[in-house]
Amino acid sequence: xxxxxxxxxxxxxxxxxxxxxxxxxxxxxxxxxxxxxxxxxxxxxxxxxxxxxxxxxxxxxxxxxxxxxxxxxxxxxxxxxxxxxxxxxxxxxxxxxxxxxxxxxxxxxxxxxxxxxxxxxxxxxxxxxxxxxxxxxxxxxxxxxxxxxxxxxx
Ligand SMILES: Nc1ncnc2c1ncn2[C@@H]1O[C@H](COP(=O)(O)OP(=O)(O)OP(=O)(O)O)[C@@H](O)[C@H]1O
Ligand SMILES: [Mg+2]
Numbered sequence: 105x106x107x108x109x110x111x112x113x114x115x116x117x118x119x120x121x122x123x124x125x126x127x128x129x130x131x132x133x134x135x136x137x138x139x140x141x142x143x144x145x146x147x148x149x150x151x152x153x154x155x156x157x158x159x160x161x162x163x164x165x166x167x168x169x170x171x172x173x174x175x176x177x178x179x180x181x182x183x184x185x186x187x188x189x190x191x192x193x194x195x196x197x198x199x200x201x202x203x204x205x206x207x208x209x210x211x212x213x214x215x216x217x218x219x220x221x222x223x224x225x226x227x228x229x230x231x232x233x234x235x236x237x238x239x240x241x242x243x244x245x246x247x248x249x250x251x252x253x254x255x256x257x258x
Contacts (some may be wrong), residue, residue, distance in 0.1 A: 107181035119164040120170040127176055128152040133187055134178050138248045147226035148246055154219040155189040155242045176199025183248045192239035199232050
């Protein structure tokens with residue numbers, strides 16, 4: 105049976121590096137009704153940060169322009185968060201290759217190619233797709249500890 109949607113949120117921000125910390129804090133705040141653990145929030149923030157950084161650095165090539173928009177859409181369905189981070193930037197020609205550990209198109213040594221791997225390990229599910237009309241959509245899901253499990257100390 106499908107889980108019941110209890111809340112949704114959508115925001116658009118320009119792809120500027122100062123918005124990375126804002127974006128991860130906003131998504132974390134959106135989940136506060138679930139009373140998440142410190143570890144859960146920390147993992148979520150790290151994953152969101154990696155996805156948003158990719159938009160700033162790769163999709164929009166560090167232009168830092170107000171015209172380059174990132175959309176972050178969140179949905180809470182009972183204890184499960186879905187967060188969708190999309191851009192209209194350059195897109196990824198080979199998504200499977202881009203998701204391999206240590207794969208990066210930045211050759212100056214500034215990037216380690218571990219962003220998608222981090223997102224995969226800190227969230228329960230991640231999928232990457234081409235955005236309609238160009239760009240990339242990263243969809244991530246995380247299941248939070250249920251209230252009942254916390255009470256029983258698990
Ligand atoms: N939103 C995006 N738009 C365009 N290309 C992207 C996007 N996200 C990722 N990529 C491409 O996928 C590659 C792998 O991304 P990943 O985040 O795993 O590593 P990285 O960003 O290169 O390095 P790191 O995240 O470790 O700093 C990038 O080098 C880039 O070519
Ligand atoms: Mg990255």
